[in-house]
Amino acid sequence: MRKDIFSESERLANIAKYLRRTFELWGYKEIFLPTIEEFNRELRKGTKFSYNNEFYIIKPDLTSQILVNLKAPKKLKLYYISEVLDGGVKGEWQAGVEYIGGDITKMAVEVLLTVITSLEALGIEDFYIDVGSLGMWKNAIKGIEEFETEVFKALTSRNFEIIEKLPINKKKKEELWRLFNFRGKSCEYEKLNKIIEIIDDERIFIDFGTIRPLPYYSDIIFEVYSSKLGKPLGGGGEYIFKGTSAFGFAFDLSALSKLAGGKLEKSRKKIGGDLQKAYRLARRLVKLGVPVEVEE
Incomplete structure (x- = not known):
């Protein structure tokens, strides 16, 4: 059965209004991106099609689209609200921010606080944020680089058995097991400790089992969850653009709409x-x- 597009639009528009307000309070400026881009190998997701013997992509991943259109690195604080396709015709509505060209600790802290205050503005208090590090895993697999694909597959699927079956020694497996299951407020990685300390929120944790599949992330990554929903509310992380550090995230608006309730509108x-x-x-x-x- 087809969704009631008007009711769905009303819910999403109401959420988008509160997110826009919060993003702008933090100093982000809205960017409007084209629906269709010429094919570029740097673009992620989207739906490909051909027209006049040329290839194009409809509604690609917004972070990759911003970076493709940004010819040279400069300090930018942008936000977007848009649909993203992933090979088909049914899309996912996202809202997110990109902070490009700042100090990495400052960017990470500010983006994560933008996430927290956005959820609070929507009346969503029951959530937690797991922050991980690709750098820690890159360091952990030194000496077994030939199994990198399998290790990250195990992380993505949360299935340590994939690592257990690898022909590597017991000591290395135990090291990976500890990292795979680590969750707490402090760790041996000072970069992460500093971020968590500055934010100072009981709902944020260091979790090295957290991973995100998009290839442009360089180190710090995070996902947002709620005990009331069986899928992430969103996530993001750190990436490098032409030698310049950046940090961003995206919310899944359909997930937020299931938690935000129906009384966001001020009384008229x-x-x-x-x-x-x-x-x-x-x-x-x-x-x-x-x-x-x-x-x-």
């Missing part, structure tokens, strides 16, 4: 009576930022 001032007087009052209230509804 209802105005009745003579239409000319009613609309004169409504105009004044709107200029003051008061939501209004002129009754028939």
Whole structure:
């Protein structure tokens, strides 16, 4: 059965309004990207098609699309709200931010706080954030680099048995097992410790079992979860663009819509009576930022 597109749109628009407000309070500027891009191997996801003997991609991954269009690295704080396709015709609505060209600790802290305050603005308090490190895993597999694909497959699927079956010594397997299962507030990686310490929120944890499949991430990665939903609310991480550090994330809007509830809209001032007087009052209230509804 086809979804009620109007009800779905109303829910997403209501969530997007609160996210836009929070993103802009943190200093991010909205970017509007084209629906269709010429084919580029750097673009991720999206749906490919041909037109006039040329190849194009519809609605690719937004981070990769921003980077393809950014000709030279510079300091930018951007946000977007858009649909993303993944090879088919049904998409996923996302809202996210990209912070490019800053100090990595500052960017990581600010982006993670943007995540936290965005969820709080939506009335979502029951969530937690797991932060991991690709760098720690790259270091852990030194000496067994030929099994990198299998190790990261095990991480992505949360299945340590894949590593257990590898022809590597017991000591290395025990080291990988400890990393695979580590979850806490501090670790041996000072870069992560500093980020967690500055944010100072009981809902954020270091979890080295956390991994994200997109290939552009360089080290710090994270995912956002809620005990009320069986899928991530979103995630993101650190990446390098032409030698410049950057940090970003994206929310899954359909996941947020299941948790945000239906009473985000501020109560509206209802105005009745003579239409000319009613609309004169409504105009004044709107200029003051008061939501209004002129009754028939």
